[in-house]
Amino acid sequence: MAHSIDPAPKAVRGFVPARSDEERYLMRHIEDLARTAESRGIPRYSAFLSDREQDLARAALNRAAVPENVYHFEGGWPGAERRLLCLEPEGSWPDSPLCCVRLTCRVQAGAALPAHKDYLGSLMGLELRREALGDIVLPSDAPGTAYVFALEPAAQLICQELLQAGRVEVTTRLLPLEELPEFPQAERTLQTATVSSLRLDAVLAAMLHCSRSMAAELITVGRVEINHLPVESIHAPVYEGDVFTVRGKGRFGLTALPGKSRKDRAIIEFFQY
Template sequence: MEIYQHFRKEEQPFIDQVLSWKELVEKQFLQKSSDFLDPREQKIFQSLIGNDEQFKLSFFGGTAETERKQAILAPYYESIEQTDFPIVMLHAVYPTKFITIEHRDVLGAFLSLGVQRKKLGDIVVGDGIIQLFVSSDIASFITFNLTSVKKATIEWIEKPLEEAILSSETWQSHMTFVSSLRLDIMMKEIYGISRQSAVQAIQKKFVKVNFRIVEDIAFVVEEGDIFSLRGKGRSRLKEIVGASKKNKAQINYDILK
């Protein structure tokens, strides 16, 4: 299909899924909700629907500031409310005096259960509290099976989304020009390391794009991509603004502080 040429090859299955949802909504006049999508998937979804007036598309992840969000696609005449999204917030406490728990500890414990990442939205950890935004269809499973994180015993209770705590994470925005949108160049510019260090990090599988390891230094990044470099934290490409007179790309990006 001609539409594929605008996206990466590995994104084709997701594109096919969105197009099938679009056809389902169009023919059966029903709402269709997705699992949690990362920002890149949200952008793809939005671009595939575009300005088609037959549809209404909305994203929500549990709060206004969540990064990972579910999508609901509906006929144009239907209203989409936040309560329509099949999201459950699970809340737990742990003793900070005896243990330190980080985002990656909770994610690792979740994935160890064999549950797909797409069933989990944002994770908020802080001040002895853990909050998970999960798909409603796995909430009970998580409650009964995710009983420990590191050495802490965890007991989950379901709470209304209105009681979500604000994440302590802050993103710092930057703007710069890059000679290329290749992954090695982006890692060099975003994290302030040498080109050689960026290449080595990619080849050693220290770099992830949208939570997947990418080993190709010539991988071309896109708007909405989320990066992580081991030991350097996370970042995201917010916008490709345009090109300079010297044919450099002007970009807006955020770094998680």
């Protein structure tokens, strides 16, 4: 295992601006929510945001000088990827629209259970907007059960209209958040490698266990994103906390840059989602 003999100072990636009209609209909307919450002293909540949209929301709040103690992100469970922005000024009464619906399959023993895509397809078949839906959690210790996080109107519609997921009949129950079980956390294997430099082609080659030339080709043909932004420069620097999406290969998180090895190579720690 690599051994750090030269701890490196922690580096962070700077603000990345909106890249489309839709993202600019989202940032303006977030600023409007923040102004309303501050001026009227009442809570305000966004729809569900992806991790990229959460980054944009933070940038909008920073631009509007909103104190960090008046907002947080909430997805219903500790490992949530899709989350609401909750703006709750001091002294206000929280009124979150976040709900959870438990789906229970009615299927004979041994029959195939719905997968995540089956649940999502059935929910979208109700003509729900994607931003009205949060995570869909399928606990490994409860086969045939799914937990759908949704905004309150969407949760009510699911309880009234959803009869099956894929080809399997389901029953629904609106579940108070305080009754949620503790979901088993997905096990992610942390990997360690050493690289000659902290530039994208070298780090990507280590993550994919391929040559730097192959990593460079993936980058230059546009198959690589850092933090959901396309990048085509093999020389792009990487930072602790970056998320790398490689189309056709998967998604990777760079968790730490512990320093240098005895051979003066940079140490990286990462995992694959």
